[in-house]
Amino acid sequence: MSNSTRVEIPDELQGQVAITTLDRIYNWSRRNSMWPLMSGLACCAIEMICTAASRYDFSRFGMEVMRPSPRQADFMLISGTVTKKMVPQLVRLYNQMAEPKYVVAMGACASGGGPFKEGYSVVPGIDKFLPVDVYIPGCPPTPQALLNGLIKLQEKIDGQTIKKDAHWYRKEPTLPIPVPILGPDLIDLRNLPEIKAAATAEIIDTESGLREGSHE
Amino acid sequence: MSDASVITQTQIYEEIFPDWFTPESRSGYEGFIIPAERIQEAAQFLRDDKRYDFLISVTAVDYYPEDCLEVVYHFKRSTGGAPLTLKCILSRESSEIQSLVAVYPGAELQEREVWDLLGVKFTGHPDLRRILTWEGFGGHPLRKDWKEAFYEEEFKPFKSRWPDGKFSRAEDHNPLQDNLNFPQGFDPDKWVADGEQTLYKSMTRVSKLNEDGIESDQIIVNLGPQHPSTHGVFRMAAVLDGETVVDLKPVMGYLHRNHEKIGERNTYLQNMPFTDRLDYICSMSNNFAYALTVEKLLNVKPPERAEYIRVIMAELTRINNHLIAIGFLLNDLGAFFTPVLYALEERELIIDMFEAASGSRMMCNYFRFGGVVRDLPEGMLDHLKKFLTRLPRKVDELDHYLSGSEIVRIRTEGIGILPPLQAIANSASGPLLRASGIPYDLRRADPYSIYDRFDFDVCVRYHGDIYDRFLLRLDEIRQSIRILKQAVRDIPEGPIMTGKPQYQVRVPAGEAYGRVESPKGELGFYVVSNGKANPVRYHVRAPTFINLTSLADMCKGNKIADVVTILGSIDIVLGEVDR
Numbered sequence: 001m002s003n004s005t006r007v008e009i010p011d012e013l014q015g016q017v018a019i020t021t022l023d024r025i026y027n028w029s030r031r032n033s034m035w036p037l038m039s040g041l042a043c044c045a046i047e048m049i050c051t052a053a054s055r056y057d058f059s060r061f062g063m064e065v066m067r068p069s070p071r072q073a074d075f076m077l078i079s080g081t082v083t084k085k086m087v088p089q090l091v092r093l094y095n096q097m098a099e100p101k102y103v104v105a106m107g108a109c110a111s112g113g114g115p116f117k118e119g120y121s122v123v124p125g126i127d128k129f130l131p132v133d134v135y136i137p138g139c140p141p142t143p144q145a146l147l148n149g150l151i152k153l154q155e156k157i158d159g160q161t162i163k164k165d166a167h168w169y170r171k172e173p174t175l176p177i178p179v180p181i182l183g184p185d186l187i188d189l190r191n192l193p194e195i196k197a198a199a200t201a202e203i204i205d206t207e208s209g210l211r212e213g214s215h216e
Numbered sequence: 217m218s219d220a221s222v223i224t225q226t227q228i229y230e231e232i233f234p235d236w237f238t239p240e241s242r243s244g245y246e247g248f249i250i251p252a253e254r255i256q257e258a259a260q261f262l263r264d265d266k267r268y269d270f271l272i273s274v275t276a277v278d279y280y281p282e283d284c285l286e287v288v289y290h291f292k293r294s295t296g297g298a299p300l301t302l303k304c305i306l307s308r309e310s311s312e313i314q315s316l317v318a319v320y321p322g323a324e325l326q327e328r329e330v331w332d333l334l335g336v337k338f339t340g341h342p343d344l345r346r347i348l349t350w351e352g353f354g355g356h357p358l359r360k361d362w363k364e365a366f367y368e369e370e371f372k373p374f375k376s377r378w379p380d381g382k383f384s385r386a387e388d389h390n391p392l393q394d395n396l397n398f399p400q401g402f403d404p405d406k407w408v409a410d411g412e413q414t415l416y417k418s419m420t421r422v423s424k425l426n427e428d429g430i431e432s433d434q435i436i437v438n439l440g441p442q443h444p445s446t447h448g449v450f451r452m453a454a455v456l457d458g459e460t461v462v463d464l465k466p467v468m469g470y471l472h473r474n475h476e477k478i479g480e481r482n483t484y485l486q487n488m489p490f491t492d493r494l495d496y497i498c499s500m501s502n503n504f505a506y507a508l509t510v511e512k513l514l515n516v517k518p519p520e521r522a523e524y525i526r527v528i529m530a531e532l533t534r535i536n537n538h539l540i541a542i543g544f545l546l547n548d549l550g551a552f553f554t555p556v557l558y559a560l561e562e563r564e565l566i567i568d569m570f571e572a573a574s575g576s577r578m579m580c581n582y583f584r585f586g587g588v589v590r591d592l593p594e595g596m597l598d599h600l601k602k603f604l605t606r607l608p609r610k611v612d613e614l615d616h617y618l619s620g621s622e623i624v625r626i627r628t629e630g631i632g633i634l635p636p637l638q639a640i641a642n643s644a645s646g647p648l649l650r651a652s653g654i655p656y657d658l659r660r661a662d663p664y665s666i667y668d669r670f671d672f673d674v675c676v677r678y679h680g681d682i683y684d685r686f687l688l689r690l691d692e693i694r695q696s697i698r699i700l701k702q703a704v705r706d707i708p709e710g711p712i713m714t715g716k717p718q719y720q721v722r723v724p725a726g727e728a729y730g731r732v733e734s735p736k737g738e739l740g741f742y743v744v745s746n747g748k749a750n751p752v753r754y755h756v757r758a759p760t761f762i763n764l765t766s767l768a769d770m771c772k773g774n775k776i777a778d779v780v781t782i783l784g785s786i787d788i789v790l791g792e793v794d795r
Contacts, residue, residue, distance in 0.1 A: 041448070041471065042493075042791055047577070053556070080471070081473050083470060085350055085472065089442055117366065118364060118368075119477065121469075124366075140578060181407075183352060184399050185397055187407065198398060199402040
């Protein structure tokens with residue numbers, strides 16, 4: 001880390017003292033130790049493991065320790081299709097992670113539903129629930145693409161400033177994302193009025209996609 | 217091959233079966249139709265008198281708008297031979313049929329799946345809950361009149377994409393702008409979510425006095441769906457007495473991606489890339505099984521070179537899968553990520569070859585009906601030959617370091633035992649069955665493709681514990697290397713496709729059940745065609761899903777720490793379990 005400020009270092013301290021901004025040293029230490037949450041969801045998880053293994057080895061970038069516990073993880077790698085049955089758990093895991101935390105959507109399914117978007121129990125993109133920082137296209141993304149995405153995340157961290165972006169140092173607490181519940185379909189608690197309105201609306205025609213048939 | 221076996225099968229039927237077994241009269245269909253109320257009797261008869269001791273699959277077909285819901289059973293003999301099909305016709309309204317769990321315990325999870333997705337009620341089932349969706353889910357999604365939220369049209373290709381090409385976002389047609397659909401008049405405020413109450417109620421817990429006169433409770437512990445050892449999003453709910461497992465229920469559906477519903481809207485060829493994503497470690501085997509099934513309907517046979525390429529790819533897949541299975545089993549034992557790195561090193565070399573041939577590392581999409589999509593790239597066979605001289609040494613290395621390890625042996629020998637008869641009753645297949653002493657391998661028992669030409673041994677081990685399953689996978693890698701060496705030696709030059717490649721295949725009406733010995737067990741596809749561009753029914757008989765029936769039996773009486781290893785030794789992939 002070179003001297004990026006205009007403060008002069010006396011000759012006798014050259015090579016022993018470095019002067020930098022708080023943002024830079026803060027981001028430098030964070031970006032080189034990004035521990036992913038170990039939560040493999042689907043096919044992409046296999047490519048994630050390959051990226052962790054010796055040939056691609058993402059520990060070169062500071063991601064060597066995959067943490068099964070959300071408390072110890074810095075970012076969440078959504079590696080695969082998110083289903084309605086799984087999304088409450090993912091939201092809960094995200095809420096349990098300590099700030100600063102990031103979300104990387106790996107692959108087509110996590111980004112937008114992918115080939116399974118039309119499926120009745122698939123959430124078309126994790127961004128319906130969690131704030132995604134980096135999207136990585138591919139089905140599944142190759143290890144190179146995943147590495148590229150993770151480097152993009154590091155670049156994002158590099159650009160953050162404590163003053164503007166570090167909301168985790170503010171007084172007011174960050175509210176957890178309400179955990180959706182499973183009804184006849186997935187109930188997002190933030191959209192209750194809309195759900196109610198949609199369910200009481202008249203069915204105009206069956207072609208609009210409203211479900212027919214019986215319910216228990 | 218298939219024609220010959222069909223003929224012998226019908227001959228047997230005519231000779232022995234009682235008159236209430238009505239042979240199929242529809243052309244393209246096979247097997248028998250029996251009255252629904254006698255299914256249990258029929259199953260008992262098949263198992264005890266005809267030695268059809270193995271229930272392969274239970275599924276159902278909805279023939280909407282006809283009032284006909286057909287429950288389809290496939291049976292086989294654990295000594296080999298062609299499968300036998302039984303069908304019962306139910307009405308869509310009152311779809312009730314006797315459960316076969318009492319005769320074939322392997323029906324348990326499958327019947328739950330048929331109930332969940334098609335709404336067939338199995339009377340006498342010990343625990344008929346939803347399995348892939350959740351309690352409270354609206355409707356039975358595989359019924360033909362059930363429409364998903366992003367429903368656009370019955371069949372692909374959708375008119376909006378072809379030929380008009382005016383495509384809009386699916387969200388724009390939905391009142392909630394999302395993949396959501398609530399029943400008319402649903403009030404979320406009044407909804408009481410099931411939570412997991414139905415699951416916990418199905419598990420019995422008792423309080424008892426121990427020898428010191430202290431009352432002790434059994435507790436329920438959940439492992440998963442977020443757990444480092446569950447090989448994906450799998451969950452187990454275990455009742456524990458101290459550290460000992462008293463009861464265990466697998467809970468799945470966390471990766472239910474609706475393969476079958478999507479598959480029934482797709483055209484035949486469109487399903488090929490979806491099969492890649494079933495068992496995403498072995499995409500080539502999945503392609504193989506699906507291609508074989510549709511080829512049965514089409515009645516085509518791939519050319520010689522394509523057959524050899526298929527065998528080469530299937531056996532490479534087997535090696536690939538077993539390397540991962542062994543590596544991750546050691547992970548579960550606590551050798552965290554060291555053995556797996558060595559296994560993945562070899563796997564990378566295999567998927568390099570897949571990438572060279574198909575263009576993708578994992579999702580190969582390489583097989584076509586009547587051949588493979590393109591020829592092997594230049595130099596690949598030489599590359600493969602070199603790899604085949606390297607691999608045996610690497611397998612020996614794994615064997616040397618792992619098989620004798622004291623920790624591995626203490627943790628795995630005598631743990632998670634599955635006795636042979638239980639394995640058959642539970643419809644276990646693949647390494648799980650063979651490690652229990654049943655030498656059943658479809659490549660020998662009912663040879664498909666050109667497997668009858670190769671010289672190899674069916675691996676079998678007799679203790680039925682985790683250690684034997686581990687050793688069996690090492691054995692199978694060695695046998696696959698043998699097959700590969702012969703295939704590389706004998707592969708001829710020539711075409712790789714029968715006929716012209718077609719985007720829209722014309723599949724004659726009928727049904728077909730095609731199966732291969734995938735690395736994880738018997739992978740089968742049950743496809744029903746009505747002669748149009750899309751399948752009426754597309755069912756996947758997923759080996760690991762059915763192998764999980766045995767999980768509870770293997771875990772009971774063992775310690776909770778061993779549950780993780782027992783699960784690892786079954787070698788599940790959630791893409792296939794949940795589909």
